[in-house]
Amino acid sequence: MSNALSDAMTHADWQRLASELRIETRAFIDDAFVDAQSGETFASINPATGDTLAEVASCDAADAEKAVARARRAFDEGAWSRRSPGARKAVLLRFAELMQTHKQELALLDTLDMGKPIGSSLGDMGGAIACLRHHAESIDKLYGEVAPTGDDALGLVLREPLGVVASIVPWNFPLMMTAWKIAPALAAGNSVILKPSEKSPLSALRLAALAREAGLPAGVFQVLPGFGHTVGKALALSMGVDCLAFTGSTAVGKQLMQYAGQSNLKRVYLECGGKSPNLVFADCKDLDAVARHAAEAIFHNQGEVCIAASRLLVDNRIRETFVDKLLAAAEHMQPGDPLDPASFMGAMVDRTQYQRVLDYIRRGIDEGATLRSGGSASEGPGLFIPPTIFDGVTPSMAIGREEIFGPVLSVFGFDTEEEAVALANDSDYGLAAGVWSQDIDRIMRVSRRLQSGQVYVNNWAGMDQTVPFGGVKQSGNGRDKSHHSLEEYSDLKTVWISLTP
Structure with a gap:
């Protein structure tokens, strides 16, 4: 099947192929x-x-x-x-x-x-x-x-x-x-x-x-x-x-x-593991686009991503406006049938991971973070959790320190570049980090100081086969x-x- 035909395939086409699939076990x-x-x-x-696909050796x-x-x-x-x-x-x-x-x-x-x-x-x-x-x-x-x-x-x-x-x-x-x-x-x-x-x-x-x-x-x-x-x-x-x-x-x-x-x-x-920080400075360009990228960076693949940008660090001068734009972007990233090409998010991999994510959401609420979106399981038979965003997160909270591996975003505020770098590096992990800014001097200063295997500047997860991928610290x-x-x-x-x- 050509790539062009693949791109044109519908939900029904994928359902049909799934019904015809022969599985080696x-x-x-x-x-x-x-x-x-x-x-x-x-x-x-x-x-x-919830259906059994196969019994595997x-x-x-x-x-x-x-x-x-x-x-x-x-x-x-x-x-x-x-x-x-x-x-x-x-x-x-x-x-x-x-x-x-x-x-x-x-x-x-x-x-x-x-x-x-x-x-x-x-x-x-x-x-x-x-x-x-x-x-x-x-x-x-x-x-x-x-x-x-x-x-x-x-x-x-x-x-x-x-x-x-x-x-x-x-x-x-x-x-x-x-x-x-x-x-x-x-x-x-x-x-x-x-x-x-x-x-x-x-x-x-x-x-x-x-x-x-x-x-x-x-x-x-x-x-x-x-x-x-x-x-x-x-x-x-x-x-x-x-x-x-x-x-x-x-x-x-x-x-x-x-x-x-x-x-x-x-x-x-x-x-x-990772608990990757994504730093948004007040001088970044096009807040709507940055908010969309920030949402994709955590909600892609249901948040089950080692480099998921699960810690969003935002300059307090733009924080309120930015979080509103983030909430609007997340509304378009709700989970759906994985076989539907229109679905941005799918199901959590199994009930253990599903329950783990829900437990962390409850911990975030109990610890005093402000729940701005999501927070509960979607209705239906599958293991679906919608995009969940917490604001007012502090480094002492479990949702701000521990790898959740699900669609849960923790938003922190900062006032200075020094504070942003300190917050970003205050982690056991060092797999990825992001910097959004139009100031080239700041970009170079912050990129060099972030304790991370890779730093993405004005993007998230930009890479190809020519560059290495890996982490530092406990990543x-x-x-x-x-x-x-x-x-x-x-x-x-x-x-x-x-x-x-």
Whole structure:
């Protein structure tokens, strides 16, 4: 199906495709779809309807052990790890083309599985495909080094794949986060074991079939659906895994680092939580447009976004006017059927997350913040929560400090630039930050002082594959995307050659 046809598809078209969808539920180990060795399964639930989509294989330590052994054998045999960069590029570009061909199917699986609007899922697919293509095209354009030695020696610096990489990805952007992890790891020549979230495993399993069709050798890419405390823990503790790449909560990231220390000191790259500040100064241009962007920055994907701009810091000189414009913008972002292309927001991923967000809303009210919009669940069978905005939030309030991961915005006021920067940095997290201003001097001062992995100026979440993505403080370490991510999935080797005088 062409992109033009996809853009023209109606609510009814997506409902029809959903009814015709065939869902793979088995794990992908050693080039074959198989049941979990235990025979156990778990239910994949559509959060917009409460319907069970499928019973998915629930892998555990036994499946992890089998997959790791096969991944190691594939790496040692060298069918992928020692293949030339140009040859790996050709396979990965074929993989990207197959993803493009099946873009609508993959997007639909994510929408049904975790409740995000179909338009958002299609956008994610574009990002996932671009990521795979970028790393495929990059891998045969990176050079080693020759050290500046004397005439009696030649020092070579080579870059080699690590070995077996375990990628544990989240449920909020299932395929896009998967691509960010597996594309550089595969491009560098590693064997990859993917553990998708138990809340959104379906697109990863479909991806496995496309990887096989693209020509990835047996054992080079495997997918283990299941829970973090079973198969995820087993991968993290495995002596056969050389690198662990994770996106998810800070609490789980800390646990994974402990597992690495308890096992083989495997490398651990973490992209964890966030409580991102969005700073709006009085000199910013076009308050209506900025308010719309500020609302989108928190309510996109139901607020289930690691870089969601959940803390809005507004100059008190414009605060009252700006909040009114923000409320007007949020009125047009109400949740709806995820299969309706007109829906801006969809359903919360599951009842646990749904209840967590509602609990935080109640805490915000109890702590004395002013509820300006939303605040209760939408009527109907699905897990829908409307845009919720609190004003008068202080740093001591839970809604102003803790990651909610839902459509809840906390508004703070400030009087000076110094106060704004101090408020922004008063957080355990440091994943993203935004600055809205027309003063270039202020933009440069504030951008440099914000403790954040990325700073967006007069936009939110502007990025492409050429720039790295990651956090500081308890938002994690390491970087996704760009050439820098390839560095994380490879190792430097020095070869020192003595030369005869």
